[in-house]
Amino acid sequence: MIPVLSMEAVHFARSGRLILSAFNLQVFPAGHTLLLGPSGSGKTTLLNLAAGLLTPDSGRVAIAGTPLPASAAERDGLRRANIGIVFQTLRLVSALTLTENLELAARLSGKPAYAVAPLLESLGLAHRSDARPRELSQGEAQRAAIARAVVSRPLLLLADEPTSALDDVNAELVARMLLKSAAEHGSTLVIATHDARLRRHIGEVVTLEAA
Amino acid sequence: MMLPLAIAYLKDRGLVTAFNIALIALGVASLAVLLLVSTQLEKRFERDSQGIDLVVGAKGSPLQLILSSVYHIDTPTGNIPAESLGLLRRDPFVARAIPLALGDNFRGARIVGTEAGFLGIHNAIIAQGAMFSTVGTAIIGASAARETGLTIGQRFAGTHGLGDDGHTHDNVPFTVTGILKPTGTVTDRLILTSVESVWAMHGIEAPGEPGAPGAPGSGAKIPEDHARHEHKSHDHGGQDPKGHAHEGHDHAGHDHGEKVLDRRDALAPEITAILVTYRNAMAAVRLPAAINRQTALQAASPAAETARLLGLFGAALDGARLFSWLVALTGALSVFVVLLSAANAREGDMALLRVMGATRSQAAGTVLLEGLIIAAVGAVLGLAAAHGLLALGAALFPTLAAVGVGPALFHPGEIGIAAAVLGLGVVAALIPAARVYRTDLAETLGRAT
Numbered sequence: 001m002i003p004v005l006s007m008e009a010v011h012f013a014r015s016g017r018l019i020l021s022a023f024n025l026q027v028f029p030a031g032h033t034l035l036l037g038p039s040g041s042g043k044t045t046l047l048n049l050a051a052g053l054l055t056p057d058s059g060r061v062a063i064a065g066t067p068l069p070a071s072a073a074e075r076d077g078l079r080r081a082n083i084g085i086v087f088q089t090l091r092l093v094s095a096l097t098l099t100e101n102l103e104l105a106a107r108l109s110g111k112p113a114y115a116v117a118p119l120l121e122s123l124g125l126a127h128r129s130d131a132r133p134r135e136l137s138q139g140e141a142q143r144a145a146i147a148r149a150v151v152s153r154p155l156l157l158l159a160d161e162p163t164s165a166l167d168d169v170n171a172e173l174v175a176r177m178l179l180k181s182a183a184e185h186g187s188t189l190v191i192a193t194h195d196a197r198l199r200r201h202i203g204e205v206v207t208l209e210a211a
Numbered sequence: 212m213m214l215p216l217a218i219a220y221l222k223d224r225g226l227v228t229a230f231n232i233a234l235i236a237l238g239v240a241s242l243a244v245l246l247l248v249s250t251q252l253e254k255r256f257e258r259d260s261q262g263i264d265l266v267v268g269a270k271g272s273p274l275q276l277i278l279s280s281v282y283h284i285d286t287p288t289g290n291i292p293a294e295s296l297g298l299l300r301r302d303p304f305v306a307r308a309i310p311l312a313l314g315d316n317f318r319g320a321r322i323v324g325t326e327a328g329f330l331g332i333h334n335a336i337i338a339q340g341a342m343f344s345t346v347g348t349a350i351i352g353a354s355a356a357r358e359t360g361l362t363i364g365q366r367f368a369g370t371h372g373l374g375d376d377g378h379t380h381d382n383v384p385f386t387v388t389g390i391l392k393p394t395g396t397v398t399d400r401l402i403l404t405s406v407e408s409v410w411a412m413h414g415i416e417a418p419g420e421p422g423a424p425g426a427p428g429s430g431a432k433i434p435e436d437h438a439r440h441e442h443k444s445h446d447h448g449g450q451d452p453k454g455h456a457h458e459g460h461d462h463a464g465h466d467h468g469e470k471v472l473d474r475r476d477a478l479a480p481e482i483t484a485i486l487v488t489y490r491n492a493m494a495a496v497r498l499p500a501a502i503n504r505q506t507a508l509q510a511a512s513p514a515a516e517t518a519r520l521l522g523l524f525g526a527a528l529d530g531a532r533l534f535s536w537l538v539a540l541t542g543a544l545s546v547f548v549v550l551l552s553a554a555n556a557r558e559g560d561m562a563l564l565r566v567m568g569a570t571r572s573q574a575a576g577t578v579l580l581e582g583l584i585i586a587a588v589g590a591v592l593g594l595a596a597a598h599g600l601l602a603l604g605a606a607l608f609p610t611l612a613a614v615g616v617g618p619a620l621f622h623p624g625e626i627g628i629a630a631a632v633l634g635l636g637v638v639a640a641l642i643p644a645a646r647v648y649r650t651d652l653a654e655t656l657g658r659a660t
Contacts, residue, residue: 093560095220104215105567
């Protein structure tokens with residue numbers, strides 16, 4: 001079976017500080033994985049490397065068997081076709097409504113997208129479809145960010161600290177929603193977090209140590 | 212794909228966008244108004260003076276002579292003896308000499324005593340009815356007909372002077388015999404009659420000198436009922452804006468200081484000016500100099516005086532044009548500041564667009580589009596405002612309409628103004644767009660997280 005995400009002997013340093021050294025990771029389809037570690041352990045860097053936003057100093061990163069290309073434009077293409085990202089700060093476009101945010105993501109992905117309305121319905125956001133991000137509650141904004149990440153049916157769904165700012169109830173809700181969305185849209189979920197509460201939802205855990 | 216996003220960003224900061232658009236529109240409107248007014252004035256002056264090489268009239272300001280006799284927008288410099296016309300017509304350098312007798316109006320439309328040759332100068336032809344023939348008949352220009360409401364067969368009495376506050380010549384009414392086709396020249400807003408009619412209206416008898424108006428074979432016949440009439444108390448409003456009353460005194464024996472007909476103390480027939488067409492190029496050298504040497508007459512060239520006027524006007528226009536460009540530049544600068552600030556504020560958005568699949572060019576293009584949209588909307592609104600302002604100005608100020616200023620048609624130069632302003636919009640957006648283009652995704656996203 002070809003892994004959705006493969007990282008082999010990845011070495012990455014920035015400003016003279018070693019962040020990842022000879023790091024290996026293989027995530028297979030439906031093998032949802034938790035990257036657990038404290039702040040400064042390189043979780044976000046690891047997600048950026050997986051998404052092709054950063055390139056390793058050495059080692060190999062591959063998405064669905066395809067190594068990340070050296071050219072930035074080709075990396076952008078590979079990411080657009082295969083990866084959805086839920087950012088820690090959500091990053092919804094403030095000038096657009098919820099529906100418009102999702103439609104823009106769908107159009108930019110260049111892939112046949114899910115109809116936006118049923119997706120919002122499934123995440124309990126149908127009644128907020130015309131709201132702008134600043135009008136959403138934290139929980140609604142979190143769900144909106146998940147909806148935007150899965151609207152293009154990504155092979156790999158990356159989530160950066162999706163629950164760290166939430167109370168137990170909402171953290172539980174978001175974790176379930178991520179897993180449900182990933183399952184419904186055929187995505188493999190990789191979550192980078194320091195939130196140990198997520199352990200009970202995801203069996204595959206990779207622990208990162210502070211650099 | 213990025214157009215809806217650019218529009219959404221503009222709407223999101225609606226007040227600032229509206230302010231930017233208003234600044235650009237203000238600059239464009241000023242530039243377009245200046246372009247349209249200067250072009251319309253030049254064209255109007257050119258059309259109105261076509262076929263007139265020289266104007267001969269009383270001594271005074273040559274520009275005033277041209278403005279009053281060619282463009283009919285000022286008061287005349289005075290009168291000249293009617294026999295001057297005969298002298299000029301006998302001059303070998305003169306191909307055509309058309310007399311003008313001014314001094315009255317009807318509801319603001321000037322009544323001009325002249326001859327059929329006047330129509331030839333402006334290529335005017337009669338649309339309805341017939342040419343004036345006997346004394347007391349008149350034809351009217353197309354706009355004058357519209358504005359005064361006069362129709363063929365209708366009788367009207369001229370008002371003395373060139374304003375509305377003169378006395379009315381009730382005892383010598385005119386009858387409309389014809390209406391002219393629109394010509395786009397000054398003729399459109401005039402009422403034309405014979406010189407003899409104007410004399411009759413002022414109680415002056417036509418001379419018998421061959422070649423002079425009123426002489427046998429020269430023009431209209433004077434019926435008995437148009438013989439000299441009594442001037443009782445009246446107000447000469449046209450020449451002196453304030454006018455002056457003549458109640459209870461005799462006109463003879465004192466100087467009114469007037470510049471037009473209606474001087475009972477000088478009942479010798481006079482005309483106001485003569486429009487001259489040269490017979491050959493040599494005439495331009497010889498004739499004006501010869502006339503100006505005579506003490507009583509002045510010769511002025513419409514081409515020279517109009518060029519002088521437009522030169523003076525042009526300097527003011529250049530200043531106004533410079534100011535308008537400064538306003539447009541201020542608008543562009545404002546767009547630059549707003550877009551630069553927006554590009555900084557939403558670098559996270561732009562990085563996100565890139566992560567979601569937008570190319571560098573698409574992300575930067577969003578900012579460029581915003582600059583372009585502001586400039587385009589500002590340009591369109593500015594051009595529309597310019598035409599609207601001219602329409603309003605022409606409606607509110609008759610003098611503007613009189614010199615041919617109006618909403619008119621689209622001028623090709625307006626495309627140039629719009630293109631220049633669009634260019635300014637793009638230039639203003641270039642630096643902010645370049646910042647977006649160079650955004651480092653991981654650094655930007657990492658900084659915010």
